[in-house]
Amino acid sequence: MTDVKTAAYQPLRDSRSLFLPLRQQRYHLRMWGRPEDVTPERPALWLMHGWMDCGASYQFLVDELARLDGKDGEEGPQRCILAPDWRGFGLSEGAAVDSYWFADYLADLDALLRHPELGLADRGPVDLVGHSMGGNVVMLYAGVRPQRIRRLVNLEGFGLPRSHPEQAPQRYAQWLDEIARPTSLKPYPDLAAVADRLRRNNPRLRPDRADWLAAHWAHQTGPGQWQLLGDPAHKHVNPMLYRVDEVLACWRAIAAPVLWVEGADTDISKWWGHRYPREDFESRLAVVPRLQRERLAECGHMLHHDQPEVLARHLHRFLTQPD
Numbered sequence: 001m002t003d004v005k006t007a008a009y010q011p012l013r014d015s016r017s018l019f020l021p022l023r024q025q026r027y028h029l030r031m032w033g034r035p036e037d038v039t040p041e042r043p044a045l046w047l048m049h050g051w052m053d054c055g056a057s058y059q060f061l062v063d064e065l066a067r068l069d070g071k072d073g074e075e076g077p078q079r080c081i082l083a084p085d086w087r088g089f090g091l092s093e094g095a096a097v098d099s100y101w102f103a104d105y106l107a108d109l110d111a112l113l114r115h116p117e118l119g120l121a122d123r124g125p126v127d128l129v130g131h132s133m134g135g136n137v138v139m140l141y142a143g144v145r146p147q148r149i150r151r152l153v154n155l156e157g158f159g160l161p162r163s164h165p166e167q168a169p170q171r172y173a174q175w176l177d178e179i180a181r182p183t184s185l186k187p188y189p190d191l192a193a194v195a196d197r198l199r200r201n202n203p204r205l206r207p208d209r210a211d212w213l214a215a216h217w218a219h220q221t222g223p224g225q226w227q228l229l230g231d232p233a234h235k236h237v238n239p240m241l242y243r244v245d246e247v248l249a250c251w252r253a254i255a256a257p258v259l260w261v262e263g264a265d266t267d268i269s270k271w272w273g274h275r276y277p278r279e280d281f282e283s284r285l286a287v288v289p290r291l292q293r294e295r296l297a298e299c300g301h302m303l304h305h306d307q308p309e310v311l312a313r314h315l316h317r318f319l320t321q322p323d
Contacts, residue, residue: 009212012063012075015056015083017091020118022111023104028091029084029112030055032062035119037080043126043150045319047083048109050132052230054090055083056216060209061304064312080120084112086134088231090216098179099236105137106144113148125150125256127319131304132156142258143250151319153259155303155311158268159284161276163241175239183232187225194218194226204299204306248287257290259318263299263306292318 015030038044047058062083066075087108088094095104114121128149130138135157142149163171188194194214199205205213218226268276285291294314299306 007208009060009206009208011059011212013059013066015059015062018118019091020112020115022115023108025087025095026093027084027087027108027112028055029082030058031080031082033078033080035080035123037078038120038123040124042077042079043124044120045079045081045127046109046113046129047081048128048130048134048138049083049086049089050130050134051234052089052228053131054216054229055085056090057213058083058304059212060308061312061315064308065316068312068316082112082118084108085229088234090229094231094233098233099175099238100231100234102137102238102240105133106141109137109141110145127151127153129153129315130155130157132301139254139258140247140250142256143253146253146255149254149256151259152254152256153261153315153318155261156263156266156301158276158281159244159247160242161272162244162280165241167241171237171241172239174237178236183235185228185230185232187221187227188218189224189226191215191218191226194228202300202302202305205302209305244284248284251284252287252289254288254290257292257318257321258288259292259294259314260285260288261294261296261303261311261314263301263303264295264297265300 013032015032018029018031020027020029035044047055047061049055049057062081065079069075069077069079085092086105088100113126125148128138128142128151130136130153132155135154136159138152139154139157142152188197191211191214194217195207195210198210198213198217199207218228221227268278268281296303296307296310303311
Protein backbone atom coordinates (compact mmCIF):
# COMPACT_ATOMS: atom_id res chain seq x y z
CA MET A 1 0.00 0.00 0.00
CA THR A 2 1.41 3.41 -0.99
CA ASP A 3 1.19 6.39 1.35
CA VAL A 4 -0.63 9.35 -0.14
CA LYS A 5 1.39 12.52 0.30
CA THR A 6 -0.43 15.80 0.73
CA ALA A 7 0.01 18.13 -2.25
CA ALA A 8 2.07 21.18 -1.41
CA TYR A 9 0.29 24.49 -0.97
CA GLN A 10 0.85 26.75 -3.98
CA PRO A 11 0.46 30.47 -3.29
CA LEU A 12 -1.59 32.35 -5.86
CA ARG A 13 0.22 35.65 -5.20
CA ASP A 14 3.96 35.70 -4.65
CA SER A 15 5.41 38.12 -2.14
CA ARG A 16 8.82 39.66 -1.89
CA SER A 17 10.78 40.13 1.31
CA LEU A 18 11.95 43.57 2.33
CA PHE A 19 14.36 44.38 5.15
CA LEU A 20 14.21 47.91 6.50
CA PRO A 21 16.16 49.83 9.14
CA LEU A 22 13.57 50.86 11.68
CA ARG A 23 14.07 52.25 15.17
CA GLN A 24 17.59 50.87 15.61
CA GLN A 25 16.48 47.44 14.37
CA ARG A 26 16.25 45.50 11.13
CA TYR A 27 12.61 44.91 10.30
CA HIS A 28 11.25 42.36 7.84
CA LEU A 29 8.02 42.56 5.92
CA ARG A 30 6.36 40.84 3.01
CA MET A 31 4.90 42.84 0.16
CA TRP A 32 2.41 41.65 -2.42
CA GLY A 33 2.11 44.11 -5.31
CA ARG A 34 3.78 47.51 -5.56
CA PRO A 35 3.34 50.98 -4.09
CA GLU A 36 2.34 52.09 -7.59
CA ASP A 37 -0.78 49.91 -7.25
CA VAL A 38 -2.15 52.17 -4.50
CA THR A 39 -5.18 54.31 -5.37
CA PRO A 40 -7.62 56.25 -3.15
CA GLU A 41 -10.16 53.45 -3.72
CA ARG A 42 -7.59 50.69 -3.14
CA PRO A 43 -5.16 52.00 -0.49
CA ALA A 44 -2.31 49.99 0.91
CA LEU A 45 -3.56 47.11 3.05
CA TRP A 46 -1.47 46.33 6.14
CA LEU A 47 -1.85 42.94 7.87
CA MET A 48 -0.47 42.78 11.41
CA HIS A 49 0.01 39.33 12.95
CA GLY A 50 -0.48 38.07 16.50
CA TRP A 51 1.79 36.73 19.22
CA MET A 52 4.16 33.89 18.14
CA ASP A 53 3.09 34.30 14.52
CA CYS A 54 4.60 36.00 11.47
CA GLY A 55 3.57 38.03 8.43
CA ALA A 56 3.69 35.00 6.11
CA SER A 57 0.76 33.62 8.08
CA TYR A 58 -1.52 35.86 5.99
CA GLN A 59 -0.61 34.21 2.66
CA PHE A 60 -3.82 32.17 2.54
CA LEU A 61 -5.96 35.27 3.14
CA VAL A 62 -4.03 37.26 0.53
CA ASP A 63 -4.66 34.53 -2.03
CA GLU A 64 -8.39 34.46 -1.31
CA LEU A 65 -8.61 38.24 -1.61
CA ALA A 66 -6.89 37.97 -5.00
CA ARG A 67 -9.43 35.37 -6.15
CA LEU A 68 -12.29 37.68 -5.21
CA ASP A 69 -10.78 40.42 -7.37
CA GLY A 70 -10.33 38.01 -10.28
CA LYS A 71 -12.50 35.63 -12.27
CA ASP A 72 -12.83 31.84 -12.08
CA GLY A 73 -10.32 31.62 -9.25
CA GLU A 74 -7.61 33.55 -11.07
CA GLU A 75 -5.72 36.50 -9.60
CA GLY A 76 -7.42 39.84 -10.11
CA PRO A 77 -6.11 43.42 -10.13
CA GLN A 78 -3.06 43.93 -8.01
CA ARG A 79 -3.47 45.45 -4.57
CA CYS A 80 -0.49 46.54 -2.51
CA ILE A 81 -0.56 44.40 0.64
CA LEU A 82 2.09 44.43 3.35
CA ALA A 83 2.57 42.08 6.29
CA PRO A 84 5.45 42.91 8.65
CA ASP A 85 6.99 40.61 11.24
CA TRP A 86 6.73 42.37 14.58
CA ARG A 87 10.03 42.97 16.40
CA GLY A 88 11.44 39.69 17.69
CA PHE A 89 9.15 37.56 15.49
CA GLY A 90 9.71 36.00 12.09
CA LEU A 91 12.69 37.52 10.32
CA SER A 92 12.61 40.85 12.17
CA GLU A 93 15.40 41.38 14.65
CA GLY A 94 14.67 41.12 18.31
CA ALA A 95 15.40 44.09 20.50
CA ALA A 96 18.56 43.93 22.61
CA VAL A 97 16.48 43.63 25.78
CA ASP A 98 15.25 40.93 28.11
CA SER A 99 11.57 41.91 27.81
CA TYR A 100 9.29 43.67 25.32
CA TRP A 101 7.14 46.77 25.84
CA PHE A 102 3.74 47.02 24.21
CA ALA A 103 4.08 50.70 23.32
CA ASP A 104 6.99 49.79 21.04
CA TYR A 105 4.59 48.00 18.70
CA LEU A 106 2.71 51.28 18.26
CA ALA A 107 5.94 53.12 17.52
CA ASP A 108 7.06 50.41 15.08
CA LEU A 109 3.75 50.56 13.21
CA ASP A 110 3.89 54.35 13.08
CA ALA A 111 7.42 54.22 11.66
CA LEU A 112 6.47 51.54 9.12
CA LEU A 113 3.55 53.54 7.71
CA ARG A 114 5.79 56.52 7.02
CA HIS A 115 9.00 54.66 6.11
CA PRO A 116 10.66 56.48 3.19
CA GLU A 117 11.95 53.32 1.51
CA LEU A 118 8.41 51.98 1.00
CA GLY A 119 7.17 55.02 -0.90
CA LEU A 120 3.75 54.93 0.75
CA ALA A 121 3.89 57.81 3.24
CA ASP A 122 2.29 60.33 0.87
CA ARG A 123 -0.33 57.99 -0.62
CA GLY A 124 -3.11 58.67 1.83
CA PRO A 125 -4.78 56.72 4.64
CA VAL A 126 -4.35 52.95 4.76
CA ASP A 127 -6.53 49.94 5.45
CA LEU A 128 -5.30 48.19 8.59
CA VAL A 129 -5.97 44.62 9.80
CA GLY A 130 -4.72 43.08 13.03
CA HIS A 131 -5.10 39.62 14.52
CA SER A 132 -5.05 38.89 18.27
CA MET A 133 -2.10 40.84 19.69
CA GLY A 134 -1.94 42.68 16.36
CA GLY A 135 -5.63 43.49 16.71
CA ASN A 136 -4.97 45.10 20.07
CA VAL A 137 -2.15 47.16 18.56
CA VAL A 138 -4.16 48.42 15.58
CA MET A 139 -7.13 49.41 17.74
CA LEU A 140 -4.92 51.58 19.94
CA TYR A 141 -3.07 52.99 16.94
CA ALA A 142 -6.27 53.91 15.10
CA GLY A 143 -7.32 56.00 18.11
CA VAL A 144 -3.91 57.64 18.41
CA ARG A 145 -3.49 58.37 14.68
CA PRO A 146 -7.10 58.41 13.39
CA GLN A 147 -6.22 60.42 10.28
CA ARG A 148 -3.99 57.64 8.97
CA ILE A 149 -6.62 54.88 8.86
CA ARG A 150 -9.35 54.54 6.20
CA ARG A 151 -10.74 51.13 7.30
CA LEU A 152 -9.85 49.06 10.38
CA VAL A 153 -10.35 45.32 10.92
CA ASN A 154 -9.88 43.66 14.31
CA LEU A 155 -9.58 39.87 14.19
CA GLU A 156 -10.14 38.77 17.80
CA GLY A 157 -8.00 41.40 19.47
CA PHE A 158 -9.96 41.11 22.72
CA GLY A 159 -7.56 42.98 24.96
CA LEU A 160 -6.84 41.72 28.48
CA PRO A 161 -8.68 41.45 31.79
CA ARG A 162 -8.97 44.65 33.79
CA SER A 163 -6.05 45.10 36.16
CA HIS A 164 -6.03 46.76 39.58
CA PRO A 165 -3.28 48.78 41.29
CA GLU A 166 -3.08 46.20 44.09
CA GLN A 167 -1.68 43.73 41.55
CA ALA A 168 1.41 45.84 40.89
CA PRO A 169 3.78 44.46 43.59
CA GLN A 170 3.16 40.85 42.55
CA ARG A 171 3.40 41.69 38.84
CA TYR A 172 6.72 43.48 39.25
CA ALA A 173 8.04 40.60 41.36
CA GLN A 174 6.98 38.07 38.72
CA TRP A 175 8.69 40.10 36.00
CA LEU A 176 11.92 40.38 37.99
CA ASP A 177 11.92 36.64 38.65
CA GLU A 178 11.31 35.80 35.00
CA ILE A 179 14.02 38.03 33.52
CA ALA A 180 16.51 36.59 36.04
CA ARG A 181 16.02 33.08 34.61
CA PRO A 182 17.25 31.81 31.21
CA THR A 183 14.42 31.45 28.71
CA SER A 184 14.32 29.33 25.58
CA LEU A 185 11.92 27.90 23.03
CA LYS A 186 11.56 24.19 22.36
CA PRO A 187 13.62 22.91 19.37
CA TYR A 188 12.20 20.57 16.72
CA PRO A 189 14.00 17.85 14.72
CA ASP A 190 12.64 18.89 11.31
CA LEU A 191 10.00 20.97 9.55
CA ALA A 192 7.53 18.09 9.68
CA ALA A 193 7.62 18.33 13.48
CA VAL A 194 7.04 22.09 13.26
CA ALA A 195 4.05 21.52 10.98
CA ASP A 196 2.76 18.92 13.43
CA ARG A 197 3.06 21.48 16.23
CA LEU A 198 1.04 23.96 14.17
CA ARG A 199 -1.70 21.41 13.62
CA ARG A 200 -1.75 20.35 17.26
CA ASN A 201 -2.20 24.00 18.20
CA ASN A 202 -4.97 24.30 15.61
CA PRO A 203 -6.44 21.05 14.22
CA ARG A 204 -8.42 23.04 11.63
CA LEU A 205 -5.22 24.08 9.84
CA ARG A 206 -5.04 22.08 6.59
CA PRO A 207 -1.96 19.83 6.30
CA ASP A 208 -0.74 21.54 3.11
CA ARG A 209 -1.02 24.94 4.73
CA ALA A 210 0.74 23.73 7.87
CA ASP A 211 3.62 22.35 5.78
CA TRP A 212 3.96 25.61 3.88
CA LEU A 213 3.75 27.76 6.98
CA ALA A 214 6.27 25.68 8.94
CA ALA A 215 9.07 26.85 6.65
CA HIS A 216 8.22 30.47 7.52
CA TRP A 217 7.60 29.82 11.20
CA ALA A 218 10.96 28.21 12.01
CA HIS A 219 14.58 28.14 10.87
CA GLN A 220 17.35 25.55 11.05
CA THR A 221 19.94 26.22 13.73
CA GLY A 222 21.95 23.01 13.33
CA PRO A 223 21.80 19.39 12.12
CA GLY A 224 18.41 17.99 13.08
CA GLN A 225 17.44 21.13 14.98
CA TRP A 226 14.84 23.71 14.01
CA GLN A 227 13.89 26.68 16.16
CA LEU A 228 10.74 28.77 16.09
CA LEU A 229 11.31 32.30 14.79
CA GLY A 230 10.49 34.13 17.98
CA ASP A 231 12.58 35.76 20.68
CA PRO A 232 12.12 33.75 23.93
CA ALA A 233 11.96 37.08 25.78
CA HIS A 234 8.40 37.44 24.46
CA LYS A 235 7.44 34.83 27.07
CA HIS A 236 8.17 37.23 29.93
CA VAL A 237 5.21 38.89 31.57
CA ASN A 238 4.78 42.61 30.95
CA PRO A 239 5.50 44.44 34.23
CA MET A 240 3.02 47.20 33.35
CA LEU A 241 -0.60 46.62 34.29
CA TYR A 242 -3.29 46.67 31.58
CA ARG A 243 -5.16 49.91 32.10
CA VAL A 244 -8.58 49.46 30.52
CA ASP A 245 -9.66 53.10 30.89
CA GLU A 246 -6.70 54.25 28.79
CA VAL A 247 -7.44 51.60 26.15
CA LEU A 248 -11.07 52.67 25.91
CA ALA A 249 -10.06 56.31 25.57
CA CYS A 250 -8.14 55.28 22.43
CA TRP A 251 -11.00 53.13 21.13
CA ARG A 252 -13.45 56.03 21.47
CA ALA A 253 -11.15 58.19 19.36
CA ILE A 254 -11.19 55.84 16.34
CA ALA A 255 -12.62 57.70 13.34
CA ALA A 256 -12.51 54.90 10.74
CA PRO A 257 -15.22 52.30 10.24
CA VAL A 258 -14.26 49.19 12.24
CA LEU A 259 -15.01 45.57 11.39
CA TRP A 260 -14.85 43.16 14.34
CA VAL A 261 -14.51 39.49 13.29
CA GLU A 262 -14.52 36.48 15.61
CA GLY A 263 -14.73 32.71 15.32
CA ALA A 264 -17.91 31.02 16.52
CA ASP A 265 -15.84 28.44 18.41
CA THR A 266 -13.56 30.89 20.21
CA ASP A 267 -13.96 30.62 23.98
CA ILE A 268 -12.20 33.43 25.83
CA SER A 269 -12.88 31.77 29.18
CA LYS A 270 -10.18 29.18 28.41
CA TRP A 271 -7.62 32.00 28.47
CA TRP A 272 -8.83 34.12 31.37
CA GLY A 273 -11.61 32.23 33.12
CA HIS A 274 -13.83 34.41 35.29
CA ARG A 275 -11.31 37.31 35.20
CA TYR A 276 -12.60 38.52 31.82
CA PRO A 277 -16.26 37.61 31.25
CA ARG A 278 -17.77 38.09 27.81
CA GLU A 279 -20.03 40.91 29.02
CA ASP A 280 -16.94 42.94 29.96
CA PHE A 281 -15.66 42.69 26.41
CA GLU A 282 -19.05 43.58 24.95
CA SER A 283 -19.15 46.74 27.04
CA ARG A 284 -15.72 47.71 25.74
CA LEU A 285 -16.61 47.08 22.10
CA ALA A 286 -19.72 49.23 22.53
CA VAL A 287 -17.58 52.38 22.79
CA VAL A 288 -16.24 52.01 19.21
CA PRO A 289 -18.06 54.70 17.20
CA ARG A 290 -18.52 53.02 13.76
CA LEU A 291 -18.66 49.29 14.36
CA GLN A 292 -19.66 46.35 12.17
CA ARG A 293 -19.47 42.72 13.28
CA GLU A 294 -19.08 39.29 11.70
CA ARG A 295 -18.97 35.81 13.24
CA LEU A 296 -17.45 32.92 11.30
CA ALA A 297 -18.92 29.45 11.68
CA GLU A 298 -16.62 26.43 12.15
CA CYS A 299 -13.81 28.76 13.10
CA GLY A 300 -11.62 29.37 16.13
CA HIS A 301 -9.07 32.00 17.08
CA MET A 302 -6.88 31.56 13.96
CA LEU A 303 -9.50 32.93 11.58
CA HIS A 304 -7.06 33.53 8.71
CA HIS A 305 -6.03 29.86 8.89
CA ASP A 306 -9.40 28.25 9.62
CA GLN A 307 -11.61 30.12 7.16
CA PRO A 308 -9.50 32.32 4.86
CA GLU A 309 -12.09 32.07 2.07
CA VAL A 310 -14.97 33.27 4.26
CA LEU A 311 -12.86 35.87 6.02
CA ALA A 312 -11.71 37.24 2.64
CA ARG A 313 -15.32 37.71 1.53
CA HIS A 314 -16.13 39.74 4.63
CA LEU A 315 -12.96 41.81 4.30
CA HIS A 316 -13.50 42.39 0.59
CA ARG A 317 -17.05 43.60 1.16
CA PHE A 318 -16.01 45.84 4.07
CA LEU A 319 -12.96 47.33 2.33
CA THR A 320 -14.86 48.14 -0.87
CA GLN A 321 -17.85 49.79 0.79
CA PRO A 322 -18.40 53.38 -0.31
CA ASP A 323 -17.51 56.03 2.24
